[in-house]
Amino acid sequence: MLQKITAVIDEEMEAIRASRIEMPQILSSTLWHKTGRVRAMGSELFRLKDRRGAEMILAPTHEEEVTKLIGAEIDSAKALPVRVYQIGRKFRDEPRPRAGLLRTKEFLMKDMYSFDASVDQAKQAYEDTRQAYAHIFNRLFDWHHVPALVSSCAPTWLEATADTGAMGGTFSHEFHMEDEAGEDTLLRCQHCHYTSNVECATSHKPSTATYRTSQDLSVSLFQGDNGLHAFVYGSDRQLNPLSLPTGYQLTPVANDLSAQPMEIWVDTDCTSVASEEIRHAVQQHVNSFPTPFYVPTDCPVHTKSLREAKAGDVCATCGQGTLSERKAIEIGHTFLLGTRYSRILGYGVVPRNATNASQTREPLQMGCYGIGVTRILGAMAQRASRAFTQLQAAAAPTSKKGKPRAGFVWPQHLAPFSALILPATSQHLEAAARLCHALHRGVSSSSTDGTTSTFQVPLTDMALDDRIHQSLGSRLFDADLLGSPLVFEYLSAQMVH
Secondary structure (H helix, E strand, C coil): CCCHHHHHHHHHHHEEECCEEEEEEEEEEEHHHHHCCCHHHHHHHHEEEECCCCCEEEEECHHHHHHHHHHCCCCHHHHCEEEEEEEEEEEECCCCCCCCEEEEEEEEEEEEEEECCCCCHHHHHHHHHHHHHHHHHHHHHCCCCHHHHHHHCCEEEEEEEEECCCHHCCEEEEEEEECCCCCEEEECCCCCEEEECCCCCCCCCCCCCCCHHHHEEEEEEEEEEEEEEEEECCCCCCCCCCHHCCCCCCEEEECCCCCCCCEEEEHHHCCCCHCCCCCHHHHHHHHHCCCCCCCCCCCEEEECECCCCCCCCEECCCCCEEEEEEEEEEEEEEEECCCCHHHHCEEECCCCCCCCCCCEEEECCEEEEEHEEEEEEEEHHHHHHHHHHHHHHHHCCCCCCCCCCCCCCCCCCCCCCCEEEEEEEHHHHHHHHHHHHHHHHEEEEEECCCCCEEEECCCCHHEEECCCCCCCCHHHHHHHHHEEEEEEEEEECCEEC
């Protein structure tokens, strides 16, 4: 199944002229220290030392290495654009591995990297890759071949705006599969279909939500390099950490507090609250510390969107729809990196329009684009298992008791094998082998409405279960777990079910 998923990825990457490469899994930490990602990723990095004491890491991703690889070979804008990708094992010391393949310490991932000479060209590469991702997920999530009964189990994918996180860059998008087992929360507009991770979603408060006095407000206090910063927002809301202003090196105030300059930041939803009430709310919060002080009346006041969006809010994009909450599993992520890595590592090109007098190199404009291959398989397995359970519940009488059978219902283009042949005894092995070759050549079948169709299965996409020392019943249970769309039971030379 992993081969079938990667084959789809290979085809769509080739369509946008990306070349497949191989990257090492054990990396020197030198470049990672230079970009600051050793500190940013912290305990998620698997770190080790070689026999000479040099620090190494197990690769969680390859931005630094691929920047050096391509940057060292490119000295002119005429050699651009470059698009390369790899599909390989990655490693992260996840604190809470869960749900089989959904979150693991070792996983299979596709990463593509784009290199361009200008911002506009980099944005075009980003859009080309987003379109390629749409093609990939449309193909992988095409489950129209499964029975109509389980159509509700067919996976759907969504694209959402997202935070760049430790990867850095200008902006990013996440790709998700909707599922209650997901760890991510998405907010989606029912009117314009705006979709965003809750961490960076924007919205307007409902008209019914009003704030009038200090009792309607919450305050969070942070220490910055230029003094204290008080953030004021509605008491029915949560402060969004991603909304905090940058450049102040902010850390939450725990216990110790001293009189010092303060800036007040007011959420845009609270601008109708009188300034006296806002200052009163800040003073009340300061008074809750062991060493309170008087908040000056001349503190600078700024207005900024501070709170997290939530279900029931009005969509900020269209101003008409209402946001609803959905749980989802992240299966892909794209980042427009800009010069985040090329500038630090010192790789660039001379622009095409540069004069002889000006040969200054400009940093490479980059993008990176990931797809979790094993996570896609794990996410789809959740749906395929539910589909099997639905089919079993519909087929078995409600009064029948016993241990429920486990299995999967896979679409033909993803199943481990499209066809499975089960000979009942050793006497049927030769006839079953002939059936395999007949399926390879093509077999015609008639439906109840009188129409005839022909289907063909390559030999490499079918399995012959020759474990005749086991009972047919036990092998049928294994067939359920394999999830092949076509299962042929060879009971006699003339009878196939």
